[in-house]
Amino acid sequence: xxxLTVDDAxxxxxDAPALDHVDLTLEPGEIVSILGPSGSGKSTLLRAVAGLQPxxxxxxxxxxxDQASTPPHRRGVGLMFQDHALFPTRDVGGNxxxxxxxxGAPRAAAERRVAELLxxxxxxxxxxxxxATLSGGEQQRVALARALAPSPRLLMLDEPxxxxxRGLRERLVQELRAVFTRLGTxxxxxxxxxxxxxxxxxxxxxxxxxxxxxxxTPQELWRRPADEFVARxxxxxxxxxxxxxxxxxxxxxxxVPVPKDAAxxxxxxxxxxxxxRLAAPEAASLRASVTARTFRGGPADSVTLALDPERGPALxxxxxxxxxxxxxxxxxxxFDRDEVVLLPQ
Amino acid sequence: MTRxxxxxxxxxxxxxLPLLFLAVFFAYPVVRIVLLGLHQDGxxxxxxxxxxxxxxxxxxxxxxxxxxxxxxTGLTLAVGLPGAYVLSRLRFPGRSLVRALVxxxxxxxxxxxxxxxxxxxxxxxxxxxWFGVTLDSTPAxxxxxxxxxxxxxxxxxxxxxxxRLDPRQEEAAMVLGASRWRAWRTVTLPALAPAVAAAALxxxxxxxxxxxxxxxxxxxxxxxxxxxxxxxxxxLLDLPAAAVLTLLQFAVVLVxxxxxxxxxxxxxxxxxxxAAGQAERPPRSTGERLFLAGNLxxxxxxxxxxxxxxxxxxxxxxRGWTLAFFRALFAGGGDSxxxxxxxxxxxxxxRFAVLATVVALVVGGLASVALARRGTGRVGRGLDLLLxxxxxxxxxxxxxxxxxxxxxxxxxxRSSFWLVPLAQALVGIPFVVRTMLPVLRAVSDxxxxxxxxxxxxxxxxxREVDLPMVRRAVLVAAGFxxxxxxxxxxxxxxxARPDQPTLPVAIARFLGRAGEINTGQAMAMSVILMAVxxxxxxxxxxxxxxEPGEI
Numbered sequence: 001x002x003x004l005t006v007d008d009a010x011x012x013x014x015d016a017p018a019l020d021h022v023d024l025t026l027e028p029g030e031i032v033s034i035l036g037p038s039g040s041g042k043s044t045l046l047r048a049v050a051g052l053q054p055x056x057x058x059x060x061x062x063x064x065x066d067q068a069s070t071p072p073h074r075r076g077v078g079l080m081f082q083d084h085a086l087f088p089t090r091d092v093g094g095n096x097x098x099x100x101x102x103x104g105a106p107r108a109a110a111e112r113r114v115a116e117l118l119x120x121x122x123x124x125x126x127x128x129x130x131x132a133t134l135s136g137g138e139q140q141r142v143a144l145a146r147a148l149a150p151s152p153r154l155l156m157l158d159e160p161x162x163x164x165x166r167g168l169r170e171r172l173v174q175e176l177r178a179v180f181t182r183l184g185t186x187x188x189x190x191x192x193x194x195x196x197x198x199x200x201x202x203x204x205x206x207x208x209x210x211x212x213x214x215x216x217t218p219q220e221l222w223r224r225p226a227d228e229f230v231a232r233x234x235x236x237x238x239x240x241x242x243x244x245x246x247x248x249x250x251x252x253x254x255x256v257p258v259p260k261d262a263a264x265x266x267x268x269x270x271x272x273x274x275x276x277r278l279a280a281p282e283a284a285s286l287r288a289s290v291t292a293r294t295f296r297g298g299p300a301d302s303v304t305l306a307l308d309p310e311r312g313p314a315l316x317x318x319x320x321x322x323x324x325x326x327x328x329x330x331x332x333x334x335f336d337r338d339e340v341v342l343l344p345q
Numbered sequence: 346m347t348r349x350x351x352x353x354x355x356x357x358x359x360x361x362l363p364l365l366f367l368a369v370f371f372a373y374p375v376v377r378i379v380l381l382g383l384h385q386d387g388x389x390x391x392x393x394x395x396x397x398x399x400x401x402x403x404x405x406x407x408x409x410x411x412x413x414x415x416x417x418t419g420l421t422l423a424v425g426l427p428g429a430y431v432l433s434r435l436r437f438p439g440r441s442l443v444r445a446l447v448x449x450x451x452x453x454x455x456x457x458x459x460x461x462x463x464x465x466x467x468x469x470x471x472x473x474x475w476f477g478v479t480l481d482s483t484p485a486x487x488x489x490x491x492x493x494x495x496x497x498x499x500x501x502x503x504x505x506x507x508x509r510l511d512p513r514q515e516e517a518a519m520v521l522g523a524s525r526w527r528a529w530r531t532v533t534l535p536a537l538a539p540a541v542a543a544a545a546l547x548x549x550x551x552x553x554x555x556x557x558x559x560x561x562x563x564x565x566x567x568x569x570x571x572x573x574x575x576x577x578x579x580x581l582l583d584l585p586a587a588a589v590l591t592l593l594q595f596a597v598v599l600v601x602x603x604x605x606x607x608x609x610x611x612x613x614x615x616x617x618x619x620a621a622g623q624a625e626r627p628p629r630s631t632g633e634r635l636f637l638a639g640n641l642x643x644x645x646x647x648x649x650x651x652x653x654x655x656x657x658x659x660x661x662x663x664r665g666w667t668l669a670f671f672r673a674l675f676a677g678g679g680d681s682x683x684x685x686x687x688x689x690x691x692x693x694x695x696r697f698a699v700l701a702t703v704v705a706l707v708v709g710g711l712a713s714v715a716l717a718r719r720g721t722g723r724v725g726r727g728l729d730l731l732l733x734x735x736x737x738x739x740x741x742x743x744x745x746x747x748x749x750x751x752x753x754x755x756x757x758x759r760s761s762f763w764l765v766p767l768a769q770a771l772v773g774i775p776f777v778v779r780t781m782l783p784v785l786r787a788v789s790d791x792x793x794x795x796x797x798x799x800x801x802x803x804x805x806x807x808r809e810v811d812l813p814m815v816r817r818a819v820l821v822a823a824g825f826x827x828x829x830x831x832x833x834x835x836x837x838x839x840x841a842r843p844d845q846p847t848l849p850v851a852i853a854r855f856l857g858r859a860g861e862i863n864t865g866q867a868m869a870m871s872v873i874l875m876a877v878x879x880x881x882x883x884x885x886x887x888x889x890x891x892e893p894g895e896i
Binding site for chain 2: 050051052071072073074075077078079081083085086087088089098099102103146147150
């Protein structure tokens with residue numbers, strides 16, 4: 001039995017489809033991220049599940065029960081808004097206790113639960129603080145505690161870390177995952193940031209123009225983007241048309257080795273930057289000049305190189321800092337078969 | 346059913362009571378009196394109507410009404426905009442007191458304003474004593490009194506927005522090479538335009554339909570349409586002429602409201618806003634300090650002097666200082682002026698005003714809740730316009746319309762105590778809507794959604810999210826409705842029974858009688874009325890919501 005089933009759901013605003021016949025299921029305890037650019041329909045999907053946005057067509061089922069005639073306040077789901085939407089007329093404790101009060105929890109039990117949740121999100125003494133005194137990160141934690149308080153069967157997060165700075169985001173995303181895993185919470189989180197989606201979720205759903213472009217684990221997405229949109233959205237730029245035959249493809253860059261099991265035919269060929277290897281000039285068939293180099297830092301000492309090959313479009317390559325050539329120098333390029341992906345045209 | 350249709354239906358359900366109220370107590374009486382005037386002896390009196398419109402006297406009244414309203418509006422804006430700047434952007438000691446003080450004239454009954462300026466500018470007044478100048482029965486006196494009355498409208502409406510406008514926009518223009526004046530004109534003024542337009546609209550409506558002030562200061566030569574309607578109805582009993590004049594006034598007001606509505610809708614733009622208080626600073630340069638001082642001096646002359654004159658005239662007679670006028674109010678029984686002891690006018694006024702406030706809050710509150718819902722489109726805009734109409738309709742017509750239309754079952758209110766409060770509530774409703782609507786609209790839909798997802802039913806969402814935010818606005822709305830009801834004159838003068846006068850009615854009756862004791866009692870009563878109005882307004886100033894209201 002699935003916790004959430006979205007069955008052929010569609011929403012149109014005027015003539016424009018915001019959600020274009022989407023199917024999605026979520027199992028109890030699963031953490032799923034919906035990843036997509038702004039306007040791809042991901043927030044609309046959350047609002048539809050919460051009952052804030054009526055469907056034009058299709059169904060939404062929670063625990064196999066159709067929610068068509070269930071108003072938002074009886075759906076038993078939690079939603080954490082992008083702008084947090086904390087109640088300015090109540091203090092932190094009043095915000096967290098709100099859902100408990102609405103569900104008729106006794107005062108003493110509600111107070112215990114509020115204290116427990118504020119402890120969980122790392123704000124143990126904040127119950128009496130006014131909302132206006134909270135920093136962005138603290139607001140985010142209070143919003144999380146408020147959404148978790150009534151123990152919703154499904155917790156939905158709309159760009160939960162959108163407004164925070166990078167360092168805080170990276171730390172919080174780890175904390176969120178730890179909290180959800182510990183509580184066994186089922187989560188549907190919307191984000192436009194692939195790093196956030198990959199770090200948080202068991203499964204990632206990529207959305208594009210109101211449709212689901214690809215579903216898979218973070219590794220699956222990274223290894224095998226389903227189409228050009230997903231590849232480009234994940235940041236891959238080394239894409240060229242190619243004709244494959246017998247384990248090799250003809251491309252504007254010249255011959256590129258492709259996975260051995262690939263059927264012959266015409267494709268869009270992707271080489272991940274890690275698969276563009278710099279070789280000794282005489283050994284390779286493609287020469288390129290280095291136009292720029294960007295130090296990415298990180299534990300791998302990674303450097304991104306922009307290359308201008310003698311034929312074909314520009315290439316992006318990664319290498320270690322110690323191996324990086326200087327801009328202006330000429331290198332030879334070879335392609336790593338394991339880092340080549342063939343996409344449908 | 347689509348979401349849009351659901352929204353429109355919800356709005357109509359909420360608006361049912363306000364619509365019914367307006368239909369029965371506004372549209373019906375006004376239509377009845379217009380019909381009574383235009384449709385006599387079983388035939389339409391087009392000829393009589395045409396001859397009224399062709400009458401040079403009427404054209405003179407229309408011309409005077411229009412130009413004095415335009416002059417009053419222009420002058421009020423000219424002096425009110427610097428005042429709005431000073432009170433919203435500069436920080437100085439005693440500012441909230443000044444802000445409260447300049448609001449006092451606005452809540453004063455028009456009769457009191459007229460009386461105060463009569464004491465200041467009339468024969469035997471201050472100007473007469475000092476310079477031998479009398480301005481009563483001149484347009485100048487009327488325009489000055491209108492500026493006095495409406496100064497607060499501009500200061501509060503424009504200041505509310507100005508205090509939250511991001512100063513960095515103007516700074517950016519100056520960094521790009523604009524002079525201070527040019528930066529203000531090209532950046533700040535367009536951003537303020539909606540508030541300036543709203544203020545101008547209010548001032549124009551108030552001055553175009555001005556009654557009490559003009560009645561007292563205009564003398565025999567100068568009359569607004571409203572005064573002329575009163576004269577035709579009450580003095581000359583020429584109902585056809587009054588009906589034509591009512592329609593004429595109604596048409597002008599409707600055109601002004603429509604033009605304003607279109608202009609404002611086109612102007613709506615995203616503004617950079619900051620939290621209240623963030624854009625203020627103490628005056629920095631000598632120029633700014635002089636500007637501040639000049640404005641404060643102007644406010645003192647404009648507001649304090651007339652009020653002080655009123656108080657002075659209530660405690661002095663030709664034989665020196667005296668409390669005789671106040672004593673006369675509380676002594677003795679009725680006389681031929683009032684039929685009842687004068688102090689009863691105070692209790693009458695308070696009782697009527699409390700009832701009128703309750704009615705205005707219920708009707709105006711429901712209408713505001715309906716209008717605040719998003720996506721109401723044309724229906725919402727139409728309702729909004731409808732709710733503003735009582736402001737621009739002849740109060741005299743409404744009053745007289747009540748008398749002739751609510752006189753038979755099922756609604757026979759002729760001898761009912763409710764007649765006066767209902768008419769006063771009608772005048773209070775636009776104020777309630779203008780105060781509550783901006784605050785209700787400012788409540789974020791996200792908060793309502795967050796509450797719903799957390800398990801709050803629609804009714805609890807209203808109670809838990811909307812109500813805490815508008816509680817203060819409700820108090821302010823109540824204060825406006827109370828003050829406006831207290832001072833209502835045009836309709837009440839028809840409806841108050843001879844033995845149940847309100848304060849403004851009693852003041853007018855005293856003023857209509859010769860003799861020092863009568864004038865003195867009018868002044869004393871005005872002081873009491875001013876004190877009651879000001880006290881209710883000052884109490885509310887302390888409870889003022891932080892959100893900018895339109896008034």
